Amino acid sequence: GYTRPQEDFVGFLKHIALPMSVVALNIAATVLRFQRQDFLEQMQQDYVRTARAKGLSERLVLWKHVLRNSLMTTFTVVGLQMAYLSGLITIVESVFNYPGIGYLLLNSIRTRDFVVVQGVVLFMVFLVIVVNLMVDMLYTVLDPRIRYR
Numbered sequence: 001g002y003t004r005p006q007e008d009f010v011g012f013l014k015h016i017a018l019p020m021s022v023v024a025l026n027i028a029a030t031v032l033r034f035q036r037q038d039f040l041e042q043m044q045q046d047y048v049r050t051a052r053a054k055g056l057s058e059r060l061v062l063w064k065h066v067l068r069n070s071l072m073t074t075f076t077v078v079g080l081q082m083a084y085l086s087g088l089i090t091i092v093e094s095v096f097n098y099p100g101i102g103y104l105l106l107n108s109i110r111t112r113d114f115v116v117v118q119g120v121v122l123f124m125v126f127l128v129i130v131v132n133l134m135v136d137m138l139y140t141v142l143d144p145r146i147r148y149r
Helices: 007-041 047-055 057-096 100-112 114-142
Strands: none
Touching: 007 057, 047 057, 057 100, 057 114, 100 114
């Protein structure tokens, strides 16, 4: 069941722990798999060998060069996971009988309240667009060669 945080905060944390862990572990597994693969790929690049040949410490090579370049892939995956997250939240809220926007969407579909369905879908699409815009703006911070005109 659902416990409001204003009524019983510890009970709220107990009830939200399992749904939150399902969502977090599902997305974290995908993001970490892509991050690891890109990190290993960046380690084989010529600029890493050049940085090591110049005498830079391994820590500096990893943090400044490898991690910074592999974060671009990670942010892209996180941005794409937002669309997946909207569907995942709908399923998790339905399975755990937890009131939220996904539960509202499924309940509105069952009762054929199409105005609410349109509103919820529009809101989810808006969130995905905003997150992807923020990811694109982060690219300019991570890679100074990328400039928007």
